[in-house]
Amino acid sequence: MNTRRSSARGLLLWLAPLAFLALFYFYPLGSIFAASFQRAEGGVIAPFWEALTSPSIRRVLTFTIGQAFLSTLLTLLVGLPGAYLLARYRFWGKSLLQAVMGIPFVLPTLVVAAAFNALLGPRGWVNLLLMSWLNLSQPPVQFVNTIWAILVAHVFYNTTIVLRMVGDFWAHLDPRINQAAQTLGADRWGTLTRITLPLLMPAISAAALLVFIFDFTSFGVILILGGPRYATLEVEIYYQTISLFNLPLAAVLSLLQLLCTLGLTVFYTRLSLRVSRPLSLRPQAYTQKRLYDWRSRLLAGALILSLAGLLTTPLIGLAARSFTRIDLPAERSQTAPTGLTLRYYQELSVNRRASLFYAPPSASIGISLAYAFATVALALALGLPAAWALSRSSKTGKSISEALNRWLDPLLMLPLGTSAVTLGLGFILALGRPPLNLRASPLLIPLAHTMVTLPFVVRSLTPALRSIRPRLREAAAVMGAAPRQVLRHVDLPLVGRAVLVAATFAFTISMGEFGATALISRPEYPTIPMAIYRFISQPGALNYGQALALSTILMVVTASGMLFIERFRIAEVGEF
Amino acid sequence: MSVLRLEGIEKSFGATRAVRGVSFEVAEGEILALLGPSGCGKSTVLAMIAGLEKPDRGEIYWDAEPLQGIPPHQRGFGLMFQDYALFPHMNVYANVAFGLRMAKLPEDGIRQRVAEVLELVGLVGFERRDVNTLSGGEQQRVALARSLAPNPRLLMLDEPLGSLDRALRERLVGELAAILKNSRQTAIYVTHDQEEAFALADRVVVMNLGRVEQVGTPHLIYRQPASIFVARFVGLNNLFEGEIQRIDGRKVVATPLGQMPCNTQATGRVMVLLHPDAVRINEQVGSQQVRLEGQVVERSFRGSLCRIVLAINQVRLTFDLMSSTPLPSEGESATLAFDPEQAIQFLPLDDY
Numbered sequence: 052m053n054t055r056r057s058s059a060r061g062l063l064l065w066l067a068p069l070a071f072l073a074l075f076y077f078y079p080l081g082s083i084f085a086a087s088f089q090r091a092e093g094g095v096i097a098p099f100w101e102a103l104t105s106p107s108i109r110r111v112l113t114f115t116i117g118q119a120f121l122s123t124l125l126t127l128l129v130g131l132p133g134a135y136l137l138a139r140y141r142f143w144g145k146s147l148l149q150a151v152m153g154i155p156f157v158l159p160t161l162v163v164a165a166a167f168n169a170l171l172g173p174r175g176w177v178n179l180l181l182m183s184w185l186n187l188s189q190p191p192v193q194f195v196n197t198i199w200a201i202l203v204a205h206v207f208y209n210t211t212i213v214l215r216m217v218g219d220f221w222a223h224l225d226p227r228i229n230q231a232a233q234t235l236g237a238d239r240w241g242t243l244t245r246i247t248l249p250l251l252m253p254a255i256s257a258a259a260l261l262v263f264i265f266d267f268t269s270f271g272v273i274l275i276l277g278g279p280r281y282a283t284l285e286v287e288i289y290y291q292t293i294s295l296f297n298l299p300l301a302a303v304l305s306l307l308q309l310l311c312t313l314g315l316t317v318f319y320t321r322l323s324l325r326v327s328r329p330l331s332l333r334p335q336a337y338t339q340k341r342l343y344d345w346r347s348r349l350l351a352g353a354l355i356l357s358l359a360g361l362l363t364t365p366l367i368g369l370a371a372r373s374f375t376r377i378d379l380p381a382e383r384s385q386t387a388p389t390g391l392t393l394r395y396y397q398e399l400s401v402n403r404r405a406s407l408f409y410a411p412p413s414a415s416i417g418i419s420l421a422y423a424f425a426t427v428a429l430a431l432a433l434g435l436p437a438a439w440a441l442s443r444s445s446k447t448g449k450s451i452s453e454a455l456n457r458w459l460d461p462l463l464m465l466p467l468g469t470s471a472v473t474l475g476l477g478f479i480l481a482l483g484r485p486p487l488n489l490r491a492s493p494l495l496i497p498l499a500h501t502m503v504t505l506p507f508v509v510r511s512l513t514p515a516l517r518s519i520r521p522r523l524r525e526a527a528a529v530m531g532a533a534p535r536q537v538l539r540h541v542d543l544p545l546v547g548r549a550v551l552v553a554a555t556f557a558f559t560i561s562m563g564e565f566g567a568t569a570l571i572s573r574p575e576y577p578t579i580p581m582a583i584y585r586f587i588s589q590p591g592a593l594n595y596g597q598a599l600a601l602s603t604i605l606m607v608v609t610a611s612g613m614l615f616i617e618r619f620r621i622a623e624v625g626e627f
Numbered sequence: 628m629s630v631l632r633l634e635g636i637e638k639s640f641g642a643t644r645a646v647r648g649v650s651f652e653v654a655e656g657e658i659l660a661l662l663g664p665s666g667c668g669k670s671t672v673l674a675m676i677a678g679l680e681k682p683d684r685g686e687i688y689w690d691a692e693p694l695q696g697i698p699p700h701q702r703g704f705g706l707m708f709q710d711y712a713l714f715p716h717m718n719v720y721a722n723v724a725f726g727l728r729m730a731k732l733p734e735d736g737i738r739q740r741v742a743e744v745l746e747l748v749g750l751v752g753f754e755r756r757d758v759n760t761l762s763g764g765e766q767q768r769v770a771l772a773r774s775l776a777p778n779p780r781l782l783m784l785d786e787p788l789g790s791l792d793r794a795l796r797e798r799l800v801g802e803l804a805a806i807l808k809n810s811r812q813t814a815i816y817v818t819h820d821q822e823e824a825f826a827l828a829d830r831v832v833v834m835n836l837g838r839v840e841q842v843g844t845p846h847l848i849y850r851q852p853a854s855i856f857v858a859r860f861v862g863l864n865n866l867f868e869g870e871i872q873r874i875d876g877r878k879v880v881a882t883p884l885g886q887m888p889c890n891t892q893a894t895g896r897v898m899v900l901l902h903p904d905a906v907r908i909n910e911q912v913g914s915q916q917v918r919l920e921g922q923v924v925e926r927s928f929r930g931s932l933c934r935i936v937l938a939i940n941q942v943r944l945t946f947d948l949m950s951s952t953p954l955p956s957e958g959e960s961a962t963l964a965f966d967p968e969q970a971i972q973f974l975p976l977d978d979y
Contacts, residue, residue, distance in 0.1 A: 227712040230679050233699040234706040236729030236777060241700075245725075249716050341641060 064440035068433045075498050079477025086302035086480055098303045115283040119266035122205035126262050129206055130213025133358045136351055138221030141339045155362050156211040157613040159563025160271025161580040165602035166365035167204055169372035174595050176368050179377050196278030204272045209262040220254035257322040264315050268470040270566045284308045285472045292476055305473040316468035373599035395596035415582040419562055425497035426561035427554045434508035442516035467506045471566025478571050500561040508553040515549030552616050559612035579605050630655045636685035638671055645671045647837040658807055660828030661817045668837040669817045673783050677706045705779030709786040711770035713758045719769050720754040726777035744772040763791050782814045800826050821861045833857050855898050855974050865901040865944045883940045887917055887967045898974040903946045905970035909961050919963045926957045
């Protein structure tokens with residue numbers, strides 16, 4: 052009797068999240084399906100065959116896979132030595148370093164693109180300095196619009212994943228296993244190849260796979276740093292939708308990409324399950340030692356400096372460049388002198404062209420904030436009941452709500468395996484016409500952002516809710532608390548922190564979201580990333596400066612969100 | 628003759644001085660126990676012999692050759708770790724074969740040797756088992772087989788029975804002693820349990836706070852502990868202070884139990900150790916010179932033995948007596964008789 056009531060309640064909790072998924076995930080996805088097979092006369096395979104045999108699409112596909120593969124390889128090369136250092140040693144400033152290293156991962160792609168532009172672009176620091184030293188009239192370093200820009204930005208983005216996932220796992224591996232190998236006659240190389248690497252393999256491959264997925268679906272970085280010469284599937288979908296308006300082809304490409312990412316995601320989930328398998332893991336305090344001798348200190352110092360350099364130089368460069376006025380030699384004659392300036396920030400609130408539809412860039416801040424708050428409200432309203440249902444595991448594990456949870460949990464994670472551009476395309480196809488026409492609704496973008504953030508929100512809420520042991524609730528009940536009072540005095544205070552973390556996640560992601568927004572936003576209501584994109588693709592020092600100013604604002608907002616989450620979230624090995 | 632010699636070994640970790648001037652020798656075929664409480668530096672000494680840590684000062688010699696600069700994998704020593712450190716991604720066979728593979732033995736030579744050591748430790752038929760599914764005792768045997776397989780010149784065992792329950796431990800101590808002695812293996816056995824050390828070792832090195840307190844046979848360590856620490860550590864707790872005095876040309880020691888005759892070089896204030904084995908309670912045998920009356924303040928049954936705590940002039944003395952003999956009850960008085968020549972020993976009253 053009790054189980055039936057609780058499973059009925061479990062179903063009730065799932066109702067809103069499920070309805071949301073159905074309307075704003077499966078319905079758009081179904082529309083993509085429908086659009087791909089719209090013109091299919093030669094059966095289901097025909098549209099795919101057509102796309103795959105077209106040389107231009109094949110080139111896109113090859114490039115997508117190739118750059119993802121290369122980026123992943125480079126990320127591992129950069130990340131693994133750092134992971135070793137973080138795993139095996141304790142040193143001064145380590146926790147600060149770890150916090151800083153987490154920042155790139157959460158930065159919006161637009162900020163990263165702008166940061167590399169500020170460092171290595173034609174108006175970036177490196178080129179400006181070289182031009183003034185060598186007295187050149189043209190920027191000597193060609194970085195933007197080359198494959199290197201894409202690779203470096205991807206490494207910048209994803210090194211954190213390797214540091215975290217491999218480093219965490221490594222930190223808990225018993226160093227005596229290595230010592231045992233040494234006393235049995237294995238030299239450094241033998242220990243590395245026969246013991247350490249095989250033991251780390253699950254963590255390394257899980258991290259590599261996750262990095263590969265991110266690189267595979269990379270959008271903003273390719274669009275802005277890669278320039279028109281390079282297109283991944285994701286960028287191609289965007290071009291086909293926005294520029295060429297070839298929705299059927301965009302739909303086919305979306306499905307193709309979805310198949311790849313879902314396959315990879317399932318594979319990743321399997322792998323990360325293996326990572327969490329305990330294999331003589333030990334507390335970090337035990338496995339880590341200090342750097343005693345000078346040689347190791349020197350090596351470690353160099354490694355830390357180059358890692359910190361890679362991860363912070365572009366960001367510092369971005370912030371500094373947004374406050375500095377340096378014009379190209381060609382423009383120098385008619386403008387004000389070089390130096391520190393607030394001009395780029397002041398210009399943000401000026402409507403230069405005095406056009407009716409044009410909103411000043413500062414308006415985009417208000418728009419982004421409004422969208423972000425709506426996203427937080429929606430994501431919490433849907434995420435809390437879902438996380439609640441997920442955390443209520445019965446003792447037998449056989450009840451209906453338990454079975455429901457087993458099926459619905461992966462369902463909720465599906466949006467993670469769906470690229471943002473695909474989601475945006477689905478929204479265009481499904482929600483732009485009756486029966487559910489939301490094209491003009493201000494809710495369209497928050498809905499898309501909620502879809503993107505929901506997996507993160509649920510993932511950060513569920514462990515906290517699970518950590519409330521039923522004993523606590525029982526204890527409160529025995530002392531005379533009614534169910535509602537238990538909720539108020541036991542659950543809420545304990546969950547409050549996790550709710551704050553989840554809300555910050557939703558807020559930060561919404562503020563920086565670009566892929567879905569790029570497809571569905573309306574020009575008169577640009578978000579911050581859209582405004583940055585607009586400015587950075589236009590010529591002129593002022594546009595460039597404003598793009599950097601907006602990027603700096605966005606960077607500060609998202610980085611503070613990240614640092615906040617870092618302080619409050621419940622740490623779990625291997626979970627992102 | 629000694630094969631391994633440590634000379635004035637020192638090691639610090641930051642501000643912690645883990646090992647402070649340790650010297651001892653190990654003879655060929657000998658089993659030496661390094662005995663001490665946790666944190667006394669014994670595992671660090673082992674790590675330095677194995678080459679996993681570098682001593683700050685001092686030198687370690689093998690056959691009179693200094694070992695400094697030789698990496699662990701070239702020393703030819705075996706080390707069996709506390710909690711075993713088995714390779715979790717390999718099965719039993721691959722774990723045991725690892726050292727042989729590193730020595731580049733031919734595959735059939737490896738197979739033969741693995742079969743040999745697995746038989747020695749009683750694990751025939753376990754070759755394909757996943758080490759993660761083995762019980763604690765089985766893992767311990769795999770670890771032992773693995774460290775024995777490459778025929779190490781010296782086998783070091785770091786608390787090899789530390790994490791097992793008592794009953795299993797007692798059984799395995801016997802087996803381990805048999806295996807080591809039958810193969811005439813030179814071994815250093817690190818433990819914090821004096822019973823294990825006494826049962827296994829030819830000689831014992833007692834360590835405390837990074838220093839060697841005493842070196843000797845188990846018998847010597849127990850009969851003549853060199854310090855208060857050693858006495859307490861091997862379970863000799865009947866200690867009280869006294870002062871050596873000269874009365875009428877004869878040496879006596881004044882203690883809270885009264886004056887007793889003694890024959891010693893020591894002078895001044897000392898710690899007096901009363902050996903429980905040389906004491907008779909409520910027995911009228913021989914002609915013991917000292918007879919004292921005390922009160923039983925505690926009596927607790929421990930199986931074959933029974934612990935009696937006697938209070939004499941505020942001093943509490945503990946004795947484990949055979950339960951089968953008639954024993955005084957709590958609150959009763961009892962007579963304590965002993966010959967000070969045999970039962971009493973003086974220890975320096977240093978920093979304790």
